Amino acid sequence: MSSWLDYTINGLIVGNVYALVAVGLALIFGVSRLINFAQGSIYLVGAYVGWVAVVQLRTPLVVTVILVAAVAALVGLIIERFGLRPLQNSVRIAPLLATIGISFVLDQLVMLTFSPNPRALPSQLPDVRFQIGTGTIGPLDLLIAGVGITSALLLFVFLRYTKLGWAVRATAQDRDAAMQMGVDVNRVNQTVFGIAAALGGVSGMLVGMYYNQIDTAMSLQATLKGVVAEVVGGAGNVPGAVVGSMLLGLVESYGVAAFGTSYRNLFAFLLLIVVLVLRPNGLFASARQAPPEPLTGTFIAPSRPVRLPRWALAIAVGAFALLPLLPVSAYVLQTLINAWLLGMLALSLTLVAGTVGQVSLGHAALLAIGAYTSALLSLRLAVPVGIAIICGGLMSAALGTLLISPSFRLRGHYVSIATLAIGEIVSLVILNWESVTNGPIGLSGIPPLSLFGYELTSASSVYWFSFAVMVLLALLQARLLTSHLGRSFRAIRDDDVAARAYGLGLNRYKALAFIFGGFAAGVSGGIAAHLYSYINHETFNTQQSILALTVVILGGLGNVAGAILGSVALVGLPEAFRIAAEYRILIYGIVLLLLVRFRPQGLLGTI
Amino acid sequence: MTGTTPLLSLRGVTRTFGGLTAVDHIDLDLGQGELVSIIGPNGAGKTTLFNLVTGLDRPDGGEVRLGGQVITGFAPEKLANYGVARTFQLGRVFGNLSVMDNVLIGAHARLKAVKPAVPLIGPLLELGLALLRPSSVKAEEERLREEVRAILARFGERLLPRIDQPAYSLSYANRRRVEIARALALKPRLLLLDEPTAGMNPTETAEMQALISELKAEGLTILLIEHKLDMVMRLSDRVVVMDEGKKIAEGAGEEVRNDRKVIEAYLGHGLSPATSDEREPAA
Numbered sequence: 001m002s003s004w005l006d007y008t009i010n011g012l013i014v015g016n017v018y019a020l021v022a023v024g025l026a027l028i029f030g031v032s033r034l035i036n037f038a039q040g041s042i043y044l045v046g047a048y049v050g051w052v053a054v055v056q057l058r059t060p061l062v063v064t065v066i067l068v069a070a071v072a073a074l075v076g077l078i079i080e081r082f083g084l085r086p087l088q089n090s091v092r093i094a095p096l097l098a099t100i101g102i103s104f105v106l107d108q109l110v111m112l113t114f115s116p117n118p119r120a121l122p123s124q125l126p127d128v129r130f131q132i133g134t135g136t137i138g139p140l141d142l143l144i145a146g147v148g149i150t151s152a153l154l155l156f157v158f159l160r161y162t163k164l165g166w167a168v169r170a171t172a173q174d175r176d177a178a179m180q181m182g183v184d185v186n187r188v189n190q191t192v193f194g195i196a197a198a199l200g201g202v203s204g205m206l207v208g209m210y211y212n213q214i215d216t217a218m219s220l221q222a223t224l225k226g227v228v229a230e231v232v233g234g235a236g237n238v239p240g241a242v243v244g245s246m247l248l249g250l251v252e253s254y255g256v257a258a259f260g261t262s263y264r265n266l267f268a269f270l271l272l273i274v275v276l277v278l279r280p281n282g283l284f285a286s287a288r289q290a291p292p293e294p295l296t297g298t299f300i301a302p303s304r305p306v307r308l309p310r311w312a313l314a315i316a317v318g319a320f321a322l323l324p325l326l327p328v329s330a331y332v333l334q335t336l337i338n339a340w341l342l343g344m345l346a347l348s349l350t351l352v353a354g355t356v357g358q359v360s361l362g363h364a365a366l367l368a369i370g371a372y373t374s375a376l377l378s379l380r381l382a383v384p385v386g387i388a389i390i391c392g393g394l395m396s397a398a399l400g401t402l403l404i405s406p407s408f409r410l411r412g413h414y415v416s417i418a419t420l421a422i423g424e425i426v427s428l429v430i431l432n433w434e435s436v437t438n439g440p441i442g443l444s445g446i447p448p449l450s451l452f453g454y455e456l457t458s459a460s461s462v463y464w465f466s467f468a469v470m471v472l473l474a475l476l477q478a479r480l481l482t483s484h485l486g487r488s489f490r491a492i493r494d495d496d497v498a499a500r501a502y503g504l505g506l507n508r509y510k511a512l513a514f515i516f517g518g519f520a521a522g523v524s525g526g527i528a529a530h531l532y533s534y535i536n537h538e539t540f541n542t543q544q545s546i547l548a549l550t551v552v553i554l555g556g557l558g559n560v561a562g563a564i565l566g567s568v569a570l571v572g573l574p575e576a577f578r579i580a581a582e583y584r585i586l587i588y589g590i591v592l593l594l595l596v597r598f599r600p601q602g603l604l605g606t607i
Numbered sequence: 608m609t610g611t612t613p614l615l616s617l618r619g620v621t622r623t624f625g626g627l628t629a630v631d632h633i634d635l636d637l638g639q640g641e642l643v644s645i646i647g648p649n650g651a652g653k654t655t656l657f658n659l660v661t662g663l664d665r666p667d668g669g670e671v672r673l674g675g676q677v678i679t680g681f682a683p684e685k686l687a688n689y690g691v692a693r694t695f696q697l698g699r700v701f702g703n704l705s706v707m708d709n710v711l712i713g714a715h716a717r718l719k720a721v722k723p724a725v726p727l728i729g730p731l732l733e734l735g736l737a738l739l740r741p742s743s744v745k746a747e748e749e750r751l752r753e754e755v756r757a758i759l760a761r762f763g764e765r766l767l768p769r770i771d772q773p774a775y776s777l778s779y780a781n782r783r784r785v786e787i788a789r790a791l792a793l794k795p796r797l798l799l800l801d802e803p804t805a806g807m808n809p810t811e812t813a814e815m816q817a818l819i820s821e822l823k824a825e826g827l828t829i830l831l832i833e834h835k836l837d838m839v840m841r842l843s844d845r846v847v848v849m850d851e852g853k854k855i856a857e858g859a860g861e862e863v864r865n866d867r868k869v870i871e872a873y874l875g876h877g878l879s880p881a882t883s884d885e886r887e888p889a890a
Contacts, residue, residue, distance in 0.1 A: 300703065302702055302703055302773065302775045476738060479738055480734075480737060480738060483721075483738070483740065484711070484715070484718060484721055484737060484748065485733070485734065485737045487708040487711060487712060488712065488715065490703060490708070491701045491704060491708075494700075494701035494702050494703055494704065495699045495700075495702075497663065497695075497699060498695065498699035498700070498701065499701075499712070500663075500682070500684045501661060501662075501683045501684075501687060501692075502687050502692075502712050502713055502715050502716065502789065502793065503684050503688055503715045503716030503793075504684060504712070504715060505682075505684040506684075508730050511730065512730055512734050515731075515734065516734065606703065
């Protein structure tokens with residue numbers, strides 16, 4: 001079979017590209033125990049620098065590669081110096097959030113500079129295919145393989161035979177010991193970020209040439225694929241990252257061969273989940289690791305939450321409840337309705353990420369589950385909208401918790417990766433399960449919001465409805481936090497080892513948090529579906545997950561009032577200042593970065 | 608030791624990390640109400656042994672029994688329900704929780720009203736009861752809060768005035784006290800203390816020693832890891848000495864402290880007992 005060999009070659013070539021990203025991630029993880037979510041953005045920058053060089057400057061290939069590597073390395077150095085080094089002595093969640101923020105800022109800057117439209121990136125190589133046995137291989141394949149092998153050799157020589165390379169390896173083994181022996185850890189970090197960025201940038205350029213197309217959506221995909229490859233190989237394990245990349249490339253390639261292109265990513269994420277569940281330390285880790293080090297109370301910034309007096313909260317709720325009676329425009333009400341919907345999502349995320357410490361990056365998937373459930377129930381089974389929305393909440397709670405449960409045994413960054421992957425899986429299933437979800441066409445004609453048979457047609461009635469639901473959810477959550485579950489959740493976040501020693505089963509309590517939070521998010525998605533009347537697989541995307549995360553950090557992790565305040569601020573202020581939509585995500589990213597750096601406890605403090 | 612079944616019984620417990628045998632065929636019996644100390648140089652495997660008993664780590668071989676029942680490799684959350692409580696060597700309080708909440712977590716395994724023992728839907732009932740809070744749940748919570756205040760009162764004025772403060776704001780010694788208070792809130796059958804006085808000054812150490820002595824007098828069974836030999840000698844019914852994962856001596860305090868193997872383990876070979884034991888006159 002000729003195609004089988006072709007798919008193998010294709011898998012190995014794509015694997016080579018992933019390896020360039022994954023090796024960088026592994027190096028960075030090795031020295032700073034950090035999964036760099038901005039790696040994909042550097043890859044994106046590499047692709048666009050490549051485009052400028054090839055299409056506008058018309059540089060020869062060698063110059064293009066060097067230029068891309070140099071610019072990408074510079075971006076990496078800037079990220080390390082200004083984004084991460086100031087956070088060195090910060091809480092563990094800070095660098096994680098910072099790389100997420102940096103990635104959004106970079107992606108948006110690229111998008112604003114080059115527009116989101118795809119561009120062609122010609123490879124500058126002759127278009128011939130060589131016959132190998134029954135398969136074929138082109139010069140670009142050889143170039144990619146060559147770049148991959150050369151980089152691996154250079155890296156090997158650097159790490160094994162140079163003094164700085166030794167310092168990198170020493171730091172990866174034991175940062176404190178390396179520092180005591182006089183290793184300049186900052187210089188090591190810089191080196192590693194520079195190398196990782198150069199490799200990532202070149203990888204982006206090669207992928208652009210391989211598919212002869214680049215666009216700004218590449219970034220997230222690259223981060224995800226690189227992280228999958230790295231985790232499969234074992235975080236921080238450089239040779240493991242290479243093997244993991246090849247494995248990922250082959251799994252995807254064979255998966256595409258068997259089931260079709262639209263399933264490509266599904267295989268990548270399923271591979272990730274399987275590895276995380278079965279071998280969370282990667283395929284090549286020794287069977288059992290020593291018990292983890294204590295990390296008491298350093299996950300989130302310690303702070304005393306601002307205690308808002310009850311009467312002040314009551315006045316605020318009353319004022320917002322009376323707002324539609326005042327002569328305000330429908331535009332203001334519409335903006336606030338969006339804020340209340342985001343508020344419900346933020347309530348959910350602040351419980352999961354703040355109170356229990358599971359920083360979910362795929363939270364929009366819960367919106368999607370709720371929205372599709374509610375929409376389908378009302379469309380296909382004519383279930384009354386009010387009941388359908390509640391069913392959407394319940395479905396999000398049940399299905400969301402079930403999907404996320406493999407990640408309950410993971411910690412820190414791994415939870416974020418797993419939730420990001422699960423979010424993508426949900427979106428891919430919605431896209432591919434056409435008989436139920438209509439696939440890419442989406443669901444249209446979703447019945448409008450109604451309550452006890454009365455349609456909520458006016459802006460003020462929708463406003464009241466969504467506001468009331470959000471306030472109700474907030475009150476329930478505040479009550480939950482004062483119960484034994486509130487302290488149990490927070491105990492698990494602060495120190496899961498000690499929590500387990502006192503009888504707190506992690507699965508049970510993380511599941512309860514996701515059930516409660518999943519319901520709120522599902523209800524929000526359900527309301528949104530009936531409000532928009534049309535939804536598709538892209539309605540609830542990663543951007544919303546990130547927006548919700550920014551809201552949660554802004555308000556204060558775990559803080560119920562903070563989640564709502566943050567939603568009003570992040571939805572309302574850009575409207576008030578009439579900031580164009582394309583700049584908003586950039587602003588959210590910058591807000592996230594500034595908060596992490598200067599006010600990690602948020603406006604109202606963590607709880 | 609009493610003639611009945613020992614409360615805790617270890618047989619041939621072994622744990623290896625790669626080529627290193629951290630715990631090497633340890634046998635140990637701990638009778639009801641006994642206080643046994645484990646001493647030994649750093650890296651002897653004492654904390655690893657604690658981890659094996661408390662389920663934080665699983666032994667590669669051997670058997671652990673609690674009250675005659677095999678508990679080898681049970682998950683820590685399960686052992687909490689069997690009445691095993693421990694403190695940690697480096698201190699693991701819940702930094703952002705108040706002193707009250709930290710100690711209440713210790714009583715988590717004893718919650719009944721809010722955690723009905725119903726299979727399958729138990730967790731959902733727990734969520735529902737936490738939100739609805741019927742009077743039985745409220746009463747249980749209030750009773751436990753009273754109990755926590757009583758436990759904190761055992762530490763004099765060290766913790767009570769700080770009951771609502773977050774644990775991260777406490778001094779190091781107070782955090783260690785919170786850990787012990789949390790362990791007591793479990794109403795343990797077996798208490799494992801991992802260096803409870805590490806980093807404490809002489810006054811604080813004396814206070815801690817008095818408290819442990821009280822707990823022993825109340826009949827609590829205690830396994831203690833401690834470096835302060837003076838305290839070990841005063842408190843312990845028996846002392847077990849570990850070195851390089853093996854038990855090298857066991858017996859009453861005085862026997863053990865004059866054992867040549869013990870002195871060698873601590874001080875290296877070729878040193879005479881006379882120069883080694885500077886704390887002798889104090890006893």
